[in-house]
Amino acid sequence: MKKDDKKSKELNELNQKIIELTNGWQRTQADFMNYKKQVSDEKAKLTKTANAGLIAELLPVLDNFQLAARHLPQNLQNDNWAQGVQQIEKQFEGILLESGLKRIEALGSQFDPEYHEAIEEVECNKSSGEIVEEVATGYTYDNIVLRPSKVKVAK
Numbered sequence: 001m002k003k004d005d006k007k008s009k010e011l012n013e014l015n016q017k018i019i020e021l022t023n024g025w026q027r028t029q030a031d032f033m034n035y036k037k038q039v040s041d042e043k044a045k046l047t048k049t050a051n052a053g054l055i056a057e058l059l060p061v062l063d064n065f066q067l068a069a070r071h072l073p074q075n076l077q078n079d080n081w082a083q084g085v086q087q088i089e090k091q092f093e094g095i096l097l098e099s100g101l102k103r104i105e106a107l108g109s110q111f112d113p114e115y116h117e118a119i120e121e122v123e124c125n126k127s128s129g130e131i132v133e134e135v136a137t138g139y140t141y142d143n144i145v146l147r148p149s150k151v152k153v154a155k
Contacts, residue, residue, distance in 0.1 A: 048142050055101055056146045059139060062096065065089035066137075104138035106131045106149040115140075117148040126154035 069086050076082040104115045111118060111129045119135060126132055131151045138149030 051099065052141045052144055052146060055096060055099065055139075055141055058096065059147060062089075062093055063136070065092060100141050101146075102140045104140060104145070104149045106134045106138065106151050111151065111153045115145060115148055116151045116153075118153045119150050120152045121155045122152050124154050128154055130154045 065085075066089065069089055072082055072086075106116055109131055111131055115138060116131065117138075122132060124132055130153070131149075132154050133152040134149055135152065136147075136150035139146045
């Protein structure tokens with residue numbers, strides 16, 4: 001075998017090895033990018049799940065603030081302390097809404113068991129299945145129903 005043929009063969013073998021190593025490196029790089037994206041997606045999902053859990057635990061506090069505001073005695077309507085508590089309730093609700101909490105609109109819409117919990121059927125002049133009263137507000141977070149609206153439905 002000639003010296004040039006030997007060098008040419010070695011050069012071809014080295015070029016093949018470079019191609020193999022480059023391909024392996026590119027696959028490893030693509031696998032790593034996929035892994036980073038998967039970890040990022042899982043982290044975002046975990047964060048949303050944790051936020052949904054925390055927000056669900058805070059909903060009774062929001063309910064109690066709203067209940068207290070509805071039952072504020074007439075003689076305390078202009079009381080600074082009572083007005084301050086009402087502002088805290090509005091601020092608290094605003095923070096939750098800005099975080100992604102959404103009210104489920106119920107009144108006047110058709111009953112949907114995914115979003116509404118019927119607690120009573122009432123006789124009235126509305127079409128059957130129409131929601132005539134919302135007893136408790138329902139909420140969603142990131143398209144997940146945290147709590148369905150408790151409603152009264154037309155018979």
